[in-house]
Amino acid sequence: xxxxxxxxxxxxxxxxxxxxxxxxxxxxxxxxxxxxxxxxxxxxxxxxxxxxxxxxxxxxxxxxxxxxxxxxxxxxxxxxxxxxxxxxxxxxxxxxxxxxxxxxxxxxxxxxxxxxxxxxxxxxxxxxxxxxxxxxxxxxxxxxxxxxxxxxxxxxxxxxxxxxxxxxxxxxxxxxxxxxxxxxxxxxxxxxxxxxxxxxxxxxxxxxxxxxxxxxxxxxxxxxxxxxxxxxxxxxxxxxxxxxxxxxxxxxxxxxxxxxxxxxxxxxxxxxxxxxxxxxxxxxxxxxxxxxxxxxxxxxxxxxxxxxxxxxxxxxxxxxxxxxxxxxxxxxxxxxxxxxxxxxxxxxxxxxxxxxxxxxxxxxxx
Amino acid sequence: xxxxxxxxxxxxxxxxxxxxxxxxxxxxxxxxxxxxxxxxxxxxxxxxxxxxxxxxxxxxxxxxxxxxxxxxxxxxxxxxxxxxxxxxxxxxxxxxxxxxxxxxxxxxxxxxxxxxxxxxxxxxxxxx
Numbered sequence: 001x002x003x004x005x006x007x008x009x010x011x012x013x014x015x016x017x018x019x020x021x022x023x024x025x026x027x028x029x030x031x032x033x034x035x036x037x038x039x040x041x042x043x044x045x046x047x048x049x050x051x052x053x054x055x056x057x058x059x060x061x062x063x064x065x066x067x068x069x070x071x072x073x074x075x076x077x078x079x080x081x082x083x084x085x086x087x088x089x090x091x092x093x094x095x096x097x098x099x100x101x102x103x104x105x106x107x108x109x110x111x112x113x114x115x116x117x118x119x120x121x122x123x124x125x126x127x128x129x130x131x132x133x134x135x136x137x138x139x140x141x142x143x144x145x146x147x148x149x150x151x152x153x154x155x156x157x158x159x160x161x162x163x164x165x166x167x168x169x170x171x172x173x174x175x176x177x178x179x180x181x182x183x184x185x186x187x188x189x190x191x192x193x194x195x196x197x198x199x200x201x202x203x204x205x206x207x208x209x210x211x212x213x214x215x216x217x218x219x220x221x222x223x224x225x226x227x228x229x230x231x232x233x234x235x236x237x238x239x240x241x242x243x244x245x246x247x248x249x250x251x252x253x254x255x256x257x258x259x260x261x262x263x264x265x266x267x268x269x270x271x272x273x274x275x276x277x278x279x280x281x282x283x284x285x286x287x288x289x290x291x292x293x294x295x296x297x298x299x300x301x302x303x304x305x306x307x308x309x310x311x312x313x314x315x316x317x318x319x320x321x322x323x324x325x326x327x328x329x330x331x332x333x334x335x336x337x338x339x340x341x342x343x344x345x346x347x348x349x350x351x352x353x354x355x356x357x358x359x360x361x362x363x364x365x366x
Numbered sequence: 367x368x369x370x371x372x373x374x375x376x377x378x379x380x381x382x383x384x385x386x387x388x389x390x391x392x393x394x395x396x397x398x399x400x401x402x403x404x405x406x407x408x409x410x411x412x413x414x415x416x417x418x419x420x421x422x423x424x425x426x427x428x429x430x431x432x433x434x435x436x437x438x439x440x441x442x443x444x445x446x447x448x449x450x451x452x453x454x455x456x457x458x459x460x461x462x463x464x465x466x467x468x469x470x471x472x473x474x475x476x477x478x479x480x481x482x483x484x485x486x487x488x489x490x491x492x493x494x
Contacts, residue, residue, distance in 0.1 A: 019398070019399060019401070030428075031401055031428075033398075033401065034401050034402055035401055035402045035427045035428065036402045036427060228427065228428060232427070292405075293404045293405045293425075294404065294405050294425060295404060295405075295425060295427060295430075297430075316427060317402065317404055317427045324404075346407075346423070346430065
């Protein structure tokens with residue numbers, strides 16, 4: 001039986017009628033009543049997410065830039081102060097350990113990593129620090145993370161900030177007092193495809209900050225949002241989730257993530273990824289819209305005609321499209337098939353239409 | 367509030383005696399847990415249900431759940447309307463959101479189901 005921990009906000013979530021459930025070793029709010037309503041609400045207005053379960057790491061030392069640069073697929077040496085890049089931690093063979101956000105700080109690098117991969121990310125990074133002057137600090141329990149996402153995010157947080165959050169560019173971050181917490185790291189990032197911010201600050205302030213944001217933001221449309229809606233939103237936005245589109249047997253190439261790979265290929269796994277990229281991967285991630293009300297689930301077979309050519313990795317009911325959507329890996333040779341694609345879903349054949357990711361892109365989005 | 371005019375399975379189905387028939391549905395607890403219903407698969411009139419076995423499924427955005435037969439018997443009526451109006455199940459799971467009516471093959475099976483107090487304990491335990 002795996003121990004499941006509460007985040008510092010567990011009683012808050014329960015007080016807001018959250019349905020709690022285990023996720024990556026944490027007891028998290030899965031939803032507060034309706035996944036579809038919550039997802040729609042973020043797109044229309046704003047939502048507040050508890051991200052305390054995620055991993056927060058800092059690499060410090062005179063060579064931390066070069067050290068990080070070797071560990072992640074994105075270039076870190078060219079990442080400017082106050083900027084963030086999406087990248088992957090990969091093995092020599094190019095397979096992915098995790099996907100991460102890399103923040104360039106004045107004397108250090110900050111990494112935001114997946115909750116489920118924190119322990120092995122730490123082990124992997126530590127194992128590669130020998131012979132360097134870089135140290136790894138795990139801030140996952142000392143620091144909290146909240147996300148505020150949706151078109152009303154700037155309006156909601158502006159009054160609580162000592163600086164102008166609207167001036168932070170997409171995938172940039174700054175440091176300012178937010179909700180009376182000095183030196184809060186506020187980034188213009190998110191996992192929803194909407195405008196918004198992610199806040200990192202000391203864990204002992206998290207209940208207070210959550211309360212301030214809800215108190216101030218509710219009349220402006222802010223609602224708490226659970227992990228299930230978060231998954232629906234990120235899938236609509238075409239963003240991968242480790243354990244689904246990404247896993248130990250997957251490289252960034254077939255996952256369609258070459259935008260996150262430095263073309264110098266000078267990181268661990270670079271040469272392997274370059275080779276796969278040049279010859280073409282054996283399978284490719286596709287997006288699809290399914291007919292009917294049923295939801296495609298991970299593992300559901302994908303058929304071209306009568307032949308199994310792949311499997312579903314993620315699926316949900318998309319409130320934004322009003323349809324069932326999903327992603328899956330399909331043999332590259334079969335991706336451009338003229339045969340109709342279908343899912344074998346609970347002993348029924350459900351036709352699907354391949355679509356280019358993302359399913360949803362916000363207007364005026366960068 | 368768990369109604370005291372019917373009995374329950376620990377898997378959140380209810381069975382209500384109405385004359386010589388038994389009506390079957392799912393509880394408010396189940397509906398709250400599932401949220402966002404998208405699909406239901408019910409048996410047809412004439413199908414035989416076996417106590418404890420799967421007789422259909424209900425799907426929400428989150429997951430697909432089997433529907434388990436609280437009693438054995440023949441399906442004599444199916445609530446066809448709810449397939450196109452799943453919000454009825456969400457809004458009124460104990461009355462308008464009923465699924466099927468069964469002619470029971472063994473009257474004693476109903477008595478061996480959980481009463482409202484026993485089912486209440488099940489839901490309290492599951493809430494943690």
